[in-house]
Amino acid sequence: MSDNELEIQRKCEAFLRELGTPGFVVFGWPKSEEEFGVTYSAHDMPPQIVIKGLASVLNDYTSKTL
Numbered sequence: 001m002s003d004n005e006l007e008i009q010r011k012c013e014a015f016l017r018e019l020g021t022p023g024f025v026v027f028g029w030p031k032s033e034e035e036f037g038v039t040y041s042a043h044d045m046p047p048q049i050v051i052k053g054l055a056s057v058l059n060d061y062t063s064k065t066l
Contacts, residue, residue, distance in 0.1 A: 004031075004037075005037055005039065008027065008029065008037065008039055009039045009041065012025055012027050012039060012040070012041040013041045013043070015041075016041055016042075016043035017043060019043075022043060022044035022045050023042075023043055023044075023045065024040065024041065024042040024043070024045050024050050024053060024054075025040065025041055026038065026039075026040045026054065026057070027039055027040070027041075040054075
């Protein structure tokens, strides 16, 4: 992971801590015209809930875009 990717990961983690509530985020950004970065952060969330949430979002997104 590059320094830029680590910094984005840290900012995602700080964002969740600042909210003061359990949660998770997935964040994507363009690294170049042909490459994208993706990171996630989970704060005080049980792994099974994060997995269920990610699966639900993926299903919703693909059903609307494909």
